[in-house]
Amino acid sequence: xxxxxxxxxxxxxxxxxxxxxxxxxxxxxxxxxxxxxxxxxxxxxxxxxxxxxxxxxxxxxxxxxxxxxxxxxxxxxxxxxxxxxxxxxxxxxxxxxxxxxxxxxxxxxxxxxxxxxxxxxxxxxxxxxxxxxxxxxxxxx
Amino acid sequence: xxxxxxxxxxxxxxxxxxxxxxxxxxxxxxxxxxxxxxxxxxxxxxxxxxxxxxxxxxxxxxxxxxxxxxxxxxxxxxxxxxxxxxxxxxxxxxxxxxxxxxxxxxxxxxxxxxxxxxxxxxxxxxxxxxxxxxxxxxxxxxxxxxxxxxx
Numbered sequence: 001x002x003x004x005x006x007x008x009x010x011x012x013x014x015x016x017x018x019x020x021x022x023x024x025x026x027x028x029x030x031x032x033x034x035x036x037x038x039x040x041x042x043x044x045x046x047x048x049x050x051x052x053x054x055x056x057x058x059x060x061x062x063x064x065x066x067x068x069x070x071x072x073x074x075x076x077x078x079x080x081x082x083x084x085x086x087x088x089x090x091x092x093x094x095x096x097x098x099x100x101x102x103x104x105x106x107x108x109x110x111x112x113x114x115x116x117x118x119x120x121x122x123x124x125x126x127x128x129x130x131x132x133x134x135x136x137x138x139x140x141x
Numbered sequence: 142x143x144x145x146x147x148x149x150x151x152x153x154x155x156x157x158x159x160x161x162x163x164x165x166x167x168x169x170x171x172x173x174x175x176x177x178x179x180x181x182x183x184x185x186x187x188x189x190x191x192x193x194x195x196x197x198x199x200x201x202x203x204x205x206x207x208x209x210x211x212x213x214x215x216x217x218x219x220x221x222x223x224x225x226x227x228x229x230x231x232x233x234x235x236x237x238x239x240x241x242x243x244x245x246x247x248x249x250x251x252x253x254x255x256x257x258x259x260x261x262x263x264x265x266x267x268x269x270x271x272x273x274x275x276x277x278x279x280x281x282x283x284x285x286x287x288x289x290x291x292x
Contacts, residue, residue, distance in 0.1 A: 002168045002180045012161020013186035017193030019154035024198060026146040028207035029214050031154065033244040038281040047143065054144035056247060058151020059158075063251025066159060073255050074159045077167035080239055082272050089246070089273035091235030093280030096243060098288055099228020100218075103242040104154075106229070107187060112194035113215070120221045125233030126173075132237025133173040 002077075020109050027051060032105020034096035099125075143209050155248050161186045164248050166240030173237055224288065235280075239273060246274050 023031035036052045067073050080088070096102040099121055101110060106125075110118020162168040162182055171180035206212050236242050241249065253267040 002162070002165065002171050002182070004180055005162055005182045006185045009161045009182040009185040010189050012157045012159070012163065013189040014193055015153050015157030015160060016163075016186065017157075017190035017197075019150045019157060020190070020194040021197035021201075022150045022153060023147070024194075024201055024207065024213070026150070026207055026209045027143060028210045028212060030216060031150060033154075033242075033247065034281065037243055037247060037278070038285060041278065041282050041285065051143050051147040054147035055151040055154075058148040058153075059155040059244070059248045060251040061148070062152055062155030062159065063248050064255065066252065067255060070159070073252060074164060076165045076249065076252065078239065078266065078269050079167070079170070080269065082268055085239055085269040085273040086276040088235045088238035088241070089276030090280040091231050091238070092242065092246070092273075093235075093277035094284045095228045095230070095232030095235055095280075097228070097281045097284035099225050099230075099232055100290070102232060102244075103236075104244055108190045108194055109198075110216075111187070111191045112198050114195070115216065116219055117216075117221055117225055121225055121229040124226050124229035125236060128230045128233030129237035130173050130175050132234050133170055134176055136238065137170075137174060138176055 016104070016108060017112070020104070020112065023055075024109075030101075030105055030109045031055075032101045032109060034093070034102040035100075035105055038093070038097050095125075146209055154244065157190075158245055158248055164245045164252070166245070169240035169242075169245075170237075173240075228284075239269075241270075241273050243277065246270065246277060250274055 020031040023029060036055050039048055039052050040056070092102075099106075101118065101121060103125075106118040106121040111122060158164045163186060168180055168183060172183035201207070201213065249270045253270040
């Protein structure tokens with residue numbers, strides 16, 4: 001069980017929207033994490049690479065500052081095991097690059113642009129993810 | 142300058158992931174679980190995120206260029222092709238298996254590292270997070286290699 005936190009989630013969502021806006025306002029690019037992370041892999045272009053690395057370092061900085069900021073490291077519960085994590089990680093990375101985006105690029109930025117492609121992609125990955133959770137939780141287990 | 146800007150965007154984004162609860166895979170899976178005892182909190186994340194980004198983007202469309210680059214790189218493609226749908230389906234499968242998407246997974250690498258400083262049972266086991274991110278990078282590299290983007 002996790003607690004129902006609509007207010008915190010809405011505030012967090014606003015920050016995510018703000019970050020996407022900031023990225024577009026400053027550099028004119030879509031803030032898509034799968035794009036940002038995959039562009040760090042070679043071959044890369046220097047200016048992009050610096051920007052994308054800085055974004056990832058910002059994410060790490062939040063993680064490392066979380067204890068000071070929130071008084072404790074934010075709780076996480078992960079189900080599964082290492083083999084499952086390896087399979088899931090591979091599919092997540094492969095699918096996100098093949099489909100030109102993930103939750104941030106299609107889900108936030110794409111819907112915000114009213115992109116047809118992003119509506120289709122978001123509907124697809126949300127639907128498949130829901131089906132996957134249903135099968136894993138209620139059919140397999 | 143661009144590095145500082147991207148760093149700040151990363152900070153704000155990461156803060157949003159933690160505050161919203163997106164960084165906790167259990168919360169993500171409870172949201173995705175359509176069959177009861179679910180936690181619908183994350184339904185409240187996308188709305189404000191899309192609203193703020195959408196209103197902001199609409200304003201930016203009237204500007205000639207962004208503050209730190211020569212032009213806006215708005216995506217140009219409009220066609221819904223099989224590559225898009227297949228990729229999204231594979232991504233959804235991976236996301237649903239563990240509850241990590243790329244942003245929270247990368248953030249969790251930082252969180253996992255803190256287990257060394259503040260051992261906490263509430264954190265994801267570092268091996269799972271590390272394994273997920275490593276495999277994600279392999280998947281990304283392979284997709285880039287097998288199916289390079291034309292545009």
